Amino acid sequence: MTRHIITVTVNGTLYTREMDARKLLSDFIREDLGLTGTHLGCEHGQCGTCTILFNGVSMKSCLLLATQADGAKIMTVEGLAKDGVLHPLQESFWEHHGLQCGFCTPGMLMNALYFLTVNPRPTDLEIRRGIAGNLCRCTGYVNIVKAIKAAAEKMAQNKGA
Amino acid sequence: MKPAPFDYYAPSTLEEVLALLGQHGDEAKLLAGGQSLMPLINMRLARPAVLVDINRLPGLDYIREDDGMIAIGALTRHASVASSNVLKKSCPMLPHAAQFVGDLQVRNRGTFGGSIAHADPASEFCAVVYTLGGEIVARHAGGSRVIPVEEFFEAPLTTALTPREIATEVRVARIKGAAWSFRGIAPRFGDFVLAGVGIALDFDGEGRCGACRVGMFGVGPTPLRAYKAEQSCVGNRLDEKLIVELAELAATEADPSSDVHASAGYRRELLRWLVGWNLRNASRKHQEEMK
Numbered sequence: 001m002t003r004h005i006i007t008v009t010v011n012g013t014l015y016t017r018e019m020d021a022r023k024l025l026s027d028f029i030r031e032d033l034g035l036t037g038t039h040l041g042c043e044h045g046q047c048g049t050c051t052i053l054f055n056g057v058s059m060k061s062c063l064l065l066a067t068q069a070d071g072a073k074i075m076t077v078e079g080l081a082k083d084g085v086l087h088p089l090q091e092s093f094w095e096h097h098g099l100q101c102g103f104c105t106p107g108m109l110m111n112a113l114y115f116l117t118v119n120p121r122p123t124d125l126e127i128r129r130g131i132a133g134n135l136c137r138c139t140g141y142v143n144i145v146k147a148i149k150a151a152a153e154k155m156a157q158n159k160g161a
Numbered sequence: 162m163k164p165a166p167f168d169y170y171a172p173s174t175l176e177e178v179l180a181l182l183g184q185h186g187d188e189a190k191l192l193a194g195g196q197s198l199m200p201l202i203n204m205r206l207a208r209p210a211v212l213v214d215i216n217r218l219p220g221l222d223y224i225r226e227d228d229g230m231i232a233i234g235a236l237t238r239h240a241s242v243a244s245s246n247v248l249k250k251s252c253p254m255l256p257h258a259a260q261f262v263g264d265l266q267v268r269n270r271g272t273f274g275g276s277i278a279h280a281d282p283a284s285e286f287c288a289v290v291y292t293l294g295g296e297i298v299a300r301h302a303g304g305s306r307v308i309p310v311e312e313f314f315e316a317p318l319t320t321a322l323t324p325r326e327i328a329t330e331v332r333v334a335r336i337k338g339a340a341w342s343f344r345g346i347a348p349r350f351g352d353f354v355l356a357g358v359g360i361a362l363d364f365d366g367e368g369r370c371g372a373c374r375v376g377m378f379g380v381g382p383t384p385l386r387a388y389k390a391e392q393s394c395v396g397n398r399l400d401e402k403l404i405v406e407l408a409e410l411a412a413t414e415a416d417p418s419s420d421v422h423a424s425a426g427y428r429r430e431l432l433r434w435l436v437g438w439n440l441r442n443a444s445r446k447h448q449e450e451m452k
Binding site: 001002004020021022024027042043044045046048051054057058060063064065067070114115128129130131132133134 | 196
């Protein structure tokens with residue numbers, strides 16, 4: 001098996017690491033970088049809880065190889081809060097009870113973050129379709145949809161201010 | 162849920178890709194978006210000895226009009242297909258179908274060429290290209306060839322591509338006029354369809370059907386055309402009696418199988434309903450355009 005050295009920016013920090021070809025990006029983020037906010041559910045692209053931003057776009061990190069991230073800019077859930085202040089999405093999930101066990105939350109947050117960049121004022125149906133790749137087995141999604149909608153309004157206000 | 166060991170290469174030229182394929186043959190797999198291949202590798206249902214990652218190849222991400230067809234580069238992401246203004250104008254069935262492919266994250270990474278080369282019988286993109294007509298450009302170390310879509314899909318997940326070839330471009334026919342319709346039925350939004358239908362129709366000045374294409378997917382080992390239904394349509398007015406006949410005819414041309422999701426009979430029933438719905442929808446869109 002080939003080994004590879006990559007240089008990757010994660011949440012603004014530059015890392016250089018060596019790994020086996022078969023190392024998944026999700027495992028690299030958790031095991032090699034110690035960023036365990038990114039969760040692993042199914043590890044075959046069904047549950048979406050390992051969703052990260054890869055060069056600004058939401059992707060499932062279990063379907064990427066770590067070697068493919070060479071030169072990429074990655075953002076994980078740890079990159080959301082700034083100086084101890086929660087991101088509007090995180091605040092809204094808190095306020096609207098958008099999580100129960102919290103296992104799906106990192107993926108929900110990262111996919112919602114990307115979704116709101118392409119659709120800043122979504123309808124409920126658009127939100128539901130936007131998060132179709134993220135499974136939640138607790139909430140029934142109602143409060144997650146409410147939280148994302150509230151975050152959209154907050155983020156639009158922040159932008160206008 | 163961890164891949165078996167493999168060697169990994171990420172060449173930056175097509176020549177290197179072709180050399181690697183020439184060297185490793187069917188030991189090697191091309192890795193494009195990986196939204197179908199990586200799950201198979203993670204579950205060790207696929208254990209390629211060599212992965213050739215083509216994501217660093219330049220110049221394969223484009224959508225352009227070319228000789229009356231639309232040429233789509235193999236590395237064009239599904240999200241680009243969904244939002245392409247060229248496609249919305251000249252081949253609106255493709256961006257329409259794109260919204261049903263996977264989910265947001267999958268559409269951000271998955272590639273059009275990968276989807277066609279994977280040849281899932283329930284694939285929306287395979288179905289649209291098969292329905293409208295098109296061709297696949299394949300490169301190998303010795304040159305290239307153009308494969309008509311009718312000869313491309315051979316069986317589930319099996320195409321006419323040899324292990325030493327790479328699909329670099331997919332060309333799909335334009336849609337003239339508004340008379341098209343596309344719909345599948347899936348257990349959940351974005352999931353694999355139980356049955357799906359795409360239709361493109363021409364009408365003459367008298368309101369009679371001209372050329373007609375009826376494509377079916379999820380109801381056979383490959384995408385299918387309902388050729389008998391297409392022939393029965395030509396030269397006739399699309400009234401309710403004819404629509405019911407065409408739906409019956411198309412259902413006899415499908416080849417569905419039973420699995421845990423649905424029986425063959427249920428899939429055929431869905432197909433019959435979908436052909437009717439799509440014919441009515443295409444006809445309504447045509448009439449609205451004529452007003």
